[in-house]
Amino acid sequence: MHLFVLLAQSQPDQAAIQQMVVAMMAILPIIILIGLAIIIIPFWFICKKAGFSPWLTLLNIVPMGNLVLIYILAFAEWKVVPAPPPAYPGAYMPPPPTV
Numbered sequence: 001m002h003l004f005v006l007l008a009q010s011q012p013d014q015a016a017i018q019q020m021v022v023a024m025m026a027i028l029p030i031i032i033l034i035g036l037a038i039i040i041i042p043f044w045f046i047c048k049k050a051g052f053s054p055w056l057t058l059l060n061i062v063p064m065g066n067l068v069l070i071y072i073l074a075f076a077e078w079k080v081v082p083a084p085p086p087a088y089p090g091a092y093m094p095p096p097p098t099v
Contacts, residue, residue, distance in 0.1 A: 036061065043069065051079030 043057040043066075050073060059065035 039066070046073065049080070050076075052076070 039060050040057050043060060044054045047054045047056050052072070056069060056072065059069045
Protein backbone atom coordinates (compact mmCIF):
# COMPACT_ATOMS: atom_id res chain seq x y z
CA MET A 1 0.00 0.00 0.00
CA HIS A 2 2.81 2.38 0.89
CA LEU A 3 4.57 1.59 -2.37
CA PHE A 4 1.43 2.42 -4.34
CA VAL A 5 1.08 5.73 -2.54
CA LEU A 6 4.75 6.46 -3.19
CA LEU A 7 4.43 5.67 -6.90
CA ALA A 8 1.17 7.62 -7.20
CA GLN A 9 2.83 10.85 -6.13
CA SER A 10 4.13 13.14 -8.82
CA GLN A 11 7.31 13.92 -6.86
CA PRO A 12 8.44 11.06 -4.57
CA ASP A 13 9.48 12.18 -1.13
CA GLN A 14 13.28 11.98 -0.93
CA ALA A 15 13.21 11.21 2.80
CA ALA A 16 10.90 8.21 2.24
CA ILE A 17 13.13 6.89 -0.53
CA GLN A 18 16.18 7.27 1.66
CA GLN A 19 14.49 5.38 4.51
CA MET A 20 13.55 2.51 2.17
CA VAL A 21 17.10 2.26 0.85
CA VAL A 22 18.54 2.21 4.38
CA ALA A 23 16.06 -0.51 5.38
CA MET A 24 16.97 -2.60 2.33
CA MET A 25 20.69 -2.18 3.02
CA ALA A 26 20.14 -3.43 6.57
CA ILE A 27 18.20 -6.52 5.44
CA LEU A 28 20.25 -7.44 2.36
CA PRO A 29 23.34 -8.83 4.21
CA ILE A 30 21.08 -11.07 6.30
CA ILE A 31 19.39 -12.42 3.16
CA ILE A 32 22.79 -13.04 1.53
CA LEU A 33 24.07 -14.93 4.60
CA ILE A 34 20.95 -17.11 4.71
CA GLY A 35 21.32 -17.87 0.99
CA LEU A 36 24.98 -18.80 1.40
CA ALA A 37 24.17 -21.06 4.34
CA ILE A 38 21.51 -22.85 2.28
CA ILE A 39 24.11 -23.60 -0.40
CA ILE A 40 27.28 -24.16 1.64
CA ILE A 41 25.99 -26.51 4.37
CA PRO A 42 24.82 -29.34 2.04
CA PHE A 43 27.97 -29.09 -0.09
CA TRP A 44 30.06 -29.23 3.11
CA PHE A 45 28.53 -32.59 4.03
CA ILE A 46 28.77 -33.91 0.47
CA CYS A 47 32.49 -33.09 0.27
CA LYS A 48 33.09 -34.66 3.70
CA LYS A 49 31.29 -37.88 2.71
CA ALA A 50 33.11 -38.01 -0.63
CA GLY A 51 36.50 -37.82 1.07
CA PHE A 52 37.37 -34.30 -0.09
CA SER A 53 38.25 -31.33 2.06
CA PRO A 54 35.03 -29.62 3.18
CA TRP A 55 36.74 -26.27 2.59
CA LEU A 56 36.16 -26.83 -1.14
CA THR A 57 32.61 -25.63 -0.52
CA LEU A 58 33.92 -22.09 -0.26
CA LEU A 59 34.18 -22.22 -4.06
CA ASN A 60 30.44 -21.51 -4.00
CA ILE A 61 31.18 -17.94 -2.92
CA VAL A 62 33.21 -17.26 -6.08
CA PRO A 63 31.14 -16.61 -9.22
CA MET A 64 31.00 -19.80 -11.31
CA GLY A 65 32.86 -21.59 -8.50
CA ASN A 66 29.86 -23.81 -7.81
CA LEU A 67 30.08 -25.10 -11.37
CA VAL A 68 33.75 -25.97 -10.80
CA LEU A 69 32.84 -27.76 -7.55
CA ILE A 70 30.10 -29.77 -9.25
CA TYR A 71 32.55 -30.92 -11.94
CA ILE A 72 35.15 -31.83 -9.31
CA LEU A 73 32.58 -33.94 -7.45
CA ALA A 74 31.20 -35.52 -10.62
CA PHE A 75 34.43 -36.64 -12.26
CA ALA A 76 36.82 -37.27 -9.36
CA GLU A 77 37.27 -40.66 -7.78
CA TRP A 78 35.58 -40.62 -4.40
CA LYS A 79 37.65 -41.98 -1.51
CA VAL A 80 34.75 -43.83 0.07
CA VAL A 81 34.97 -47.33 1.52
CA PRO A 82 32.20 -49.52 0.09
CA ALA A 83 29.69 -50.90 2.56
CA PRO A 84 30.31 -54.53 3.58
CA PRO A 85 27.79 -57.09 2.40
CA PRO A 86 25.11 -58.00 4.93
CA ALA A 87 26.02 -60.81 7.33
CA TYR A 88 22.58 -62.36 7.23
CA PRO A 89 20.90 -64.27 4.38
CA GLY A 90 18.88 -62.03 2.14
CA ALA A 91 15.52 -63.79 1.90
CA TYR A 92 13.63 -66.02 4.29
CA MET A 93 14.13 -69.67 3.45
CA PRO A 94 11.28 -71.93 4.55
CA PRO A 95 12.24 -75.13 6.37
CA PRO A 96 12.58 -78.24 4.21
CA PRO A 97 9.42 -80.33 3.94
CA THR A 98 9.17 -83.24 6.34
CA VAL A 99 8.50 -86.70 4.97
